[in-house]
Amino acid sequence: MIELQNIRKVFNEGRPNEYIALHDLSLFIAAHQVTALTGPSGSGKTTLLSLLGCMARPTAGRIVLQGREITSLPERFLTDIRRKTFGFIFQQFNLLNGISVIENVMLPAYPLGEPFSTLKQKALGLLELFNLAHKAAAKVEWLSGGEAQRTAIARALVNHPEVIIADEPTAHLDTRLSREFMDIMRDFKAQGKTILIASHDPLVHESQVVDRVVRMRDGRIIDSGAI
Amino acid sequence: MIRSIEKQRNILDFTLSSLWRRWGKNLALVVVYTLVVFSLGSVMFFTQALKNEAAIILRGTPEIIVQKLVAGRHELIPVAYAQKISAIRGVEAVKDRLWGYYFDPVGQANYTLMVPEAIDLNDNEIVVGAGISRVRRVFRGNAMVLRTFDGRPVNLFVKGILSPESELLSSDLMLISATGFRRLFGVSQNDATDLTVKVLNKKEIPTIAAKIVDTLPDTRAITRDEILRTYDAVFDWRGGIMIAILAGAVLAFLIFAWDKAAGLSAEEKREIGILKAIGWETTDVLQMKFWEGMVVSLSSFFLGVILAYFHIFYASATLFEPVLKGWSTLYPDFRLTPFISGYQIAILFFFTVIPYTVATIIPAWRAATIDPDVVMRF
Numbered sequence: 001m002i003e004l005q006n007i008r009k010v011f012n013e014g015r016p017n018e019y020i021a022l023h024d025l026s027l028f029i030a031a032h033q034v035t036a037l038t039g040p041s042g043s044g045k046t047t048l049l050s051l052l053g054c055m056a057r058p059t060a061g062r063i064v065l066q067g068r069e070i071t072s073l074p075e076r077f078l079t080d081i082r083r084k085t086f087g088f089i090f091q092q093f094n095l096l097n098g099i100s101v102i103e104n105v106m107l108p109a110y111p112l113g114e115p116f117s118t119l120k121q122k123a124l125g126l127l128e129l130f131n132l133a134h135k136a137a138a139k140v141e142w143l144s145g146g147e148a149q150r151t152a153i154a155r156a157l158v159n160h161p162e163v164i165i166a167d168e169p170t171a172h173l174d175t176r177l178s179r180e181f182m183d184i185m186r187d188f189k190a191q192g193k194t195i196l197i198a199s200h201d202p203l204v205h206e207s208q209v210v211d212r213v214v215r216m217r218d219g220r221i222i223d224s225g226a227i
Numbered sequence: 228m229i230r231s232i233e234k235q236r237n238i239l240d241f242t243l244s245s246l247w248r249r250w251g252k253n254l255a256l257v258v259v260y261t262l263v264v265f266s267l268g269s270v271m272f273f274t275q276a277l278k279n280e281a282a283i284i285l286r287g288t289p290e291i292i293v294q295k296l297v298a299g300r301h302e303l304i305p306v307a308y309a310q311k312i313s314a315i316r317g318v319e320a321v322k323d324r325l326w327g328y329y330f331d332p333v334g335q336a337n338y339t340l341m342v343p344e345a346i347d348l349n350d351n352e353i354v355v356g357a358g359i360s361r362v363r364r365v366f367r368g369n370a371m372v373l374r375t376f377d378g379r380p381v382n383l384f385v386k387g388i389l390s391p392e393s394e395l396l397s398s399d400l401m402l403i404s405a406t407g408f409r410r411l412f413g414v415s416q417n418d419a420t421d422l423t424v425k426v427l428n429k430k431e432i433p434t435i436a437a438k439i440v441d442t443l444p445d446t447r448a449i450t451r452d453e454i455l456r457t458y459d460a461v462f463d464w465r466g467g468i469m470i471a472i473l474a475g476a477v478l479a480f481l482i483f484a485w486d487k488a489a490g491l492s493a494e495e496k497r498e499i500g501i502l503k504a505i506g507w508e509t510t511d512v513l514q515m516k517f518w519e520g521m522v523v524s525l526s527s528f529f530l531g532v533i534l535a536y537f538h539i540f541y542a543s544a545t546l547f548e549p550v551l552k553g554w555s556t557l558y559p560d561f562r563l564t565p566f567i568s569g570y571q572i573a574i575l576f577f578f579t580v581i582p583y584t585v586a587t588i589i590p591a592w593r594a595a596t597i598d599p600d601v602v603m604r605f
Contacts, residue, residue, distance in 0.1 A: 050600035055504060076508060082599070083506025094501045098248030103241070108505040110237035113230030119237070159506065 001031035001163075001194055002052055007061035009047050009219075021047040022058070022219045030212075031162075034185060034195040035225075036205040039216035045198035046167055048216070052196060053165045054082040083108060087156030091168040093148045095140040095155070102127065102136040105154045112159070119158075126154040130184075146177045153184060163194045170201045182207045235518075238511065242518040256484070257527050263480045264531025264579050265538070266473050271571050272539040273547055274462050276563040281458040283564075285451060289322075289423035290432050292449045293439055303418035308443055312424060315438050319427045323419030325408045329373065329401070334362040338401045340408060348404040352386040358398030360388045376413040383407065424448075477578070485586045496594060503599035516591035524580045532575065540565040 009022040022044045029035055029052065037045045050056045051063060054070065057078075063071050070081060087108075095104045105123040114122075127133045130150040135143065140151060149169070156164060164185075170178035178201065185195055186209045197204055205213045215223040246253050293312065295304035309321040325342040338359060346354060355365065365371050370382050389397045408414065424439070426432050436448035499512055507515075538544060540563055 047600075055600040056598060076510075079503075079506060079508040088504055090501075090504070094497075094504070096498055096501060099241075099244050103244060106237075107241070107502070108507075110241055111234055111507055111511040113232075113234035113237070115233050116237060116240065155505065 001066060002029040003027075003064040004048075004051070005062045005064070007048075007051060007058045007063070009044075009051065009056070010059040013059060020219060022051075025061075025219070025221055027214065027221060027224060029194070029196065031194050032189070032192050033211040034189050034197065034209050035212045035214060036210045037196070037198040037214050037216060038200050038205045039222075040200065042218075043216040044219040045200075045216055047219075049165055049167055049196060049198050053086045053088060053163075054078045083112070083159055085162055087159065087161035087164050089149075089152050089156050089164065089166040089169050091171050093152040093172075095148060095151060097141045098139065100137050101132060101140055101143065101151050104140055104151055105158055107158075108155060109158050123154070123158060126157055127151075130154055145173060146180065149173060149177060149181065150184075153181075161193075163196065164188055166195070166197045166199075168199055168201075169197065170199060170204055175203065178203045182209050185209050235514070238515050239518045242515050242522065245515070246519060246522060253523065256523055257530070259480055259483060260523065260527035260579075260583070261531045261534065263473075263477055264528050264575065265534045266476060267470070267578060268532050268535030268575050269538050269544065269547060270470055270473065271575060272535055272567065273544050273563075275568070275571060276539060276566050277462045278459055279566050280563060281462070282455060285455055285458070288451055288454065290426045290429065290451055291424040291436050291439070292454075293422040293424060293443070293446050294449065295421075295443075295446050297445070301421075303414060304421055304446065306417055306419050308446070309422055311442055312422065312439055315435060315442065317427055317431045317435050319425040321425075322423050324421050324423055325405055325414065326420045327408075327412055329411070331363070331373070334359070336362055336399065338399050340401045340403055340411070342405045342408050343402045346402055348386060348402065348407070350404050350406045350410070351382065351384055352404065353383045353407070354387045354389060354402040355385055356389045356397040356400040357391050359401060360385075373411060375411050381407075381411065477582070481582055481586050484583050485590070496597060499594050500597050500599065500601045503597060509595045512595035513592060516587070516595065520584055520587050520591070524583050528576065528580055531579075532572065536565070536567065539563060 004025060004027045007022055007025045007027075008020070011019045011021055025044075025048070027048075037048060039045055047056070051058055054063075054065075057071060061071070062069055065081065065085070070078065073081070096107070102120065102123050105126060106119050109119050109122070124133060124136060127136050130153065132147060132150055132154065135147060135151075140148060143151060156166075166185075169181055173181065182204065185197070188195055189209060197210070199205060204210070212225040213223075214221060214225050293304065293308070295302045295308070304323075306323050309323060312318060312321045322344070327340050329338045329340050330336075331338055336359075343354075348354070353371065355363075355371075360366060363371060365385050367385055367387055369385050371385060372380050372382055374380055383403070389400060389402075403411070409416070414420075424435070426435050432450050432452075436450050439448045440446060502512055502515075503509070538546065544563075
């Protein structure tokens with residue numbers, strides 16, 4: 001589904017604070033599987049996720065998504081791919097404070113120009129799925145950790161993405177909520193979604209749901225895991 | 228097409244709830260912005276309304292006024308000059324006028340005294356403007372004591388008060404009979420303050436004015452157009468002074484707007500990062516910033532214009548009176564005829580909304596170009 005060919009990512013290239021985040025890295029991510037990226041802080045997991053999710057471009061190398069080379073695409077096309085193909089769940093959930101739960105869920109779909117009423121129905125359906133319909137009008141800052149996490153997941157799903165990308169999703173969750181998260185991922189997998197999770201939480205990469213664990217260190221893949 | 232409209236509606240909807248989240252900050256901006264538009268708008272409306280008012284009033288004034296000059300100063304004109312002017316071809320009628328100024332130590336004000344053509348007054352009667360009536364507390368039937376040129380007191384009875392509608396020009400006006408005027412100022416029967424000339428063919432006004440000066444070299448002929456131009460220049464000048472003062476305020480506002488837009492808080496930057504990460508393009512963020520600017524600037528603009536309109540046309544321009552009107556003691560209490568032109572609104576829009584938009588668009592663009600992956604590192 002996604003293929004990385006000789007990817008290199010350098011930050012602040014040519015400056016005194018130049019930093020090589022990824023070294024000549026190649027990887028193939030298969031569709032409909034759960035892939036976990038693991039490794040210590042600074043190993044390059046987040047950078048790799050941002051490249052896979054079309055949020056950043058590599059300094060060198062090629063990324064092929066569903067047979068299409070996307071590295072050289074202009075920002076507009078890349079954004080279009082990003083919002084239609086990927087749903088993101090961030091470490092801090094990254095919900096917007098001050099607006100309601102339902103507005104947060106609808107946010108990724110606003111630029112697609114769907115009628116507001118349709119969009120609202122869709123968001124409400126997602127909130128019902130995660131038992132959050134009663135909180136639709138509440139402000140996100142009033143939510144508990146678990147509710148905020150489920151809101152973030154609902155937001156990631158609003159554009160019906162094929163791929164879910166989660167960056168350290170359990171970092172701020174207790175064991176019960178972390179397990180709950182992995183249960184939700186299991187359901188997504190059953191629905192045929194491709195899931196990429198960066199985490200150094202054993203509860204994630206040792207989970208039965210995960211098909212493949214890619215181990216990283218210092219910007220390199222040290223074990224690409226079994227497929 | 229429909230998708231594009233829906234998209235704009237969705238973005239606008241989000242912009243409105245976004246603005247509401249930071250209502251304190253945005254309210255402060257709207258208040259300052261409204262004040263700037265209100266001040267500039269007030270000056271513009273007021274200057275234009277005064278010019279219009281003057282033009283309407285001057286429509287009824289004589290085509291040419293002839294004054295005698297001595298050493299470059301206005302002097303009393305011999306009434307006999309009227310015959311010489313009447314002899315010029317194209318002149319329809321010549322009339323002598325009596326008018327002057329009287330400083331009243333009691334009211335600490337200067338009055339304008341005129342001998343009216345249409346009102347019949349006997350030697351001891353006067354009609355006064357509303358301003359004089361207020362300052363001296365005189366009403367119909369009361370007596371007012373003035374002193375003649377040689378210091379003798381004269382008792383004058385108020386026959387009436389001039390209607391308040393004409394107060395802008397008649398606040399300090401006192402109408403008096405010709406005999407009363409001559410007695411008060413010691414003007415002989417042979418002299419007048421100036422002469423008014425009516426012309427048959429309006430196109431010949433400049434030619435006749437030139438002929439008058441030719442025939443009577445110690446006079447000057449002032450045409451109605453010249454008076455109008457002078458009024459325009461005076462009001463423009465006063466308006467200009469106010470605009471110059473307000474330019475400082477506008478500049479301060481622009482710096483404030485720039486600072487507000489450029490100094491995007493870490494929270495705002497984070498939010499833009501999140502929007503980009505979840506699928507918003509740079510242009511979507513710019514559109515959101517555009518709507519934000521439009522909501523702030525248009526609401527402030529319309530609010531400012533409406534407030535300025537009420538200030539000028541319903542509250543007698545209370546805040547600008549001293550600078551723009553120029554009366555010292557006898558402030559007229561009046562209402563200007565409401566008048567607004569599209570041109571004025573366009574100018575006001577150009578001087579307030581456009582600079583604000585320019586001042587905020589660059590910082591907004593800088594914020595919108597944040598890389599989406601930045602959000603992964605918060």
